[in-house]
Amino acid sequence: MAGTVCGKVAVVGMGSWGTAAAGLLARNAGEVCGWALEEEVARGISEGHRNPLYLPSYELPANVRATSSMGEALDGADAVVVVVPSAFMRPTAERLAPLLGDDVPVCVLTKGVEPGTMMLMTQVVADVCGGPGRMACLSGPTHAEEICQGKPAAAVVAAASDAVADLFRSLFIAPSFRAYVSSDMVGVEACGAVKNVVAIACGIARGLELGDNTSAVLMTRGLAEIGRLACAMGAEPMTCMGLAGMGDLATTCMSPHSRNRTFGAALVAGETLDEYQARTRMVVEGAAAARSAHELAGRLGVDAPIVAAVHAVLYDHAPLQGEMRRLLDRMPYDEFYGLGGDAR
Numbered sequence: 001m002a003g004t005v006c007g008k009v010a011v012v013g014m015g016s017w018g019t020a021a022a023g024l025l026a027r028n029a030g031e032v033c034g035w036a037l038e039e040e041v042a043r044g045i046s047e048g049h050r051n052p053l054y055l056p057s058y059e060l061p062a063n064v065r066a067t068s069s070m071g072e073a074l075d076g077a078d079a080v081v082v083v084v085p086s087a088f089m090r091p092t093a094e095r096l097a098p099l100l101g102d103d104v105p106v107c108v109l110t111k112g113v114e115p116g117t118m119m120l121m122t123q124v125v126a127d128v129c130g131g132p133g134r135m136a137c138l139s140g141p142t143h144a145e146e147i148c149q150g151k152p153a154a155a156v157v158a159a160a161s162d163a164v165a166d167l168f169r170s171l172f173i174a175p176s177f178r179a180y181v182s183s184d185m186v187g188v189e190a191c192g193a194v195k196n197v198v199a200i201a202c203g204i205a206r207g208l209e210l211g212d213n214t215s216a217v218l219m220t221r222g223l224a225e226i227g228r229l230a231c232a233m234g235a236e237p238m239t240c241m242g243l244a245g246m247g248d249l250a251t252t253c254m255s256p257h258s259r260n261r262t263f264g265a266a267l268v269a270g271e272t273l274d275e276y277q278a279r280t281r282m283v284v285e286g287a288a289a290a291r292s293a294h295e296l297a298g299r300l301g302v303d304a305p306i307v308a309a310v311h312a313v314l315y316d317h318a319p320l321q322g323e324m325r326r327l328l329d330r331m332p333y334d335e336f337y338g339l340g341g342d343a344r
């Protein structure tokens, strides 16, 4: 029944995931008000209950509206969900800061690492808006296209405060959407950012028609790499085995809905990142994450060969086949090296 958890939730960013998330939240909040960059999106949702640019076939519940005024979206909100692409997180947080009440809880759905600072997305928002204790993140295998169709899915809400995690769990839970809880914010966010890089590698392999064994190897060794990086950042190892790690890696590497995987295949066909993003209007977070994850791996002394290969292809003009060859030519060491296995 609408409105049982809280009165108003603001959703900042009405792209694909913001739109689908608003539909979930509308079951448990009295009112959901989205902030959309595009006037046309705000109008389409408020007047016709559809987002004309992202997932236009999805009819939003009647208690969802949208505005291009951040002040109007935030006015009287009991909770805020932020879901703009990672590149716009800091400027968006700067707009949010003067409008956000001191104790209003904030849940970030964006996946990425800020270049330069190497902050995770909740850390960026807390850095600008203050109140790290009110922050949460939600991550997992949640392609917006399938959430809108009511197909079963699940995610994990991580927060330092149990009360904040419980609030967002209650806000997101729906008959076909399960929301688990965790206190490992670093683990959940690190997994969500780095799996997008592995998905680009899987897309490249698919474009090169390398077959299902290759995809499975990239996913499995990618998960080991995610584990090494996330743990070096302070994550709990088990988080990588969960919805934000293995779960999201699987859907992003296998699903035709994945922008990261599709972009990898498009690269093989000769399309550039800018061309792909302009054509689809959608964000490929793994491209930016490849830069940050590669730099983080260097800073933390973590072996991350798949991230390095994607980085080389995207930013050093390295040939795709050559990077694949380089990965294959590496000496295989202990399968769980860096994760409790021997250093041999």
Ligand SMILES: NC(=O)C1=CN([C@@H]2O[C@H](COP(=O)(O)OP(=O)(O)OC[C@H]3O[C@@H](n4cnc5c(N)ncnc54)[C@H](O)[C@@H]3O)[C@@H](O)[C@H]2O)C=CC1
Residues within 6 Å of the ligand: 013, 014, 015, 016, 017, 018, 019, 036, 037, 038, 054, 083, 084, 085, 086, 088, 092, 109, 110, 111, 112, 142, 143, 144, 145, 281, 282, 283, 285
């Ligand atoms: N689409 C999905 O199924 C899922 C997406 N995510 C994550 O959610 C985040 C947002 O992605 P999507 O909702 O898919 O977006 P999208 O790719 O569908 O749309 C792009 C979004 O960027 C916004 N935008 C463009 N320029 C902007 C600016 N200057 N300032 C603020 N916003 C601007 C657009 O208004 C639009 O909302 C990403 O981090 C993505 O990885 C996470 C889970 C699922």
Ligand SMILES: O=C(CO)COP(=O)(O)O
Residues within 6 Å of the ligand: 111, 140, 141, 142, 143, 196, 199, 248, 251, 252, 257, 258, 259, 260, 261, 283, 284, 285
């Ligand atoms: O994070 C996602 C699914 O959980 C979205 O992945 P893509 O950005 O590759 O579509």
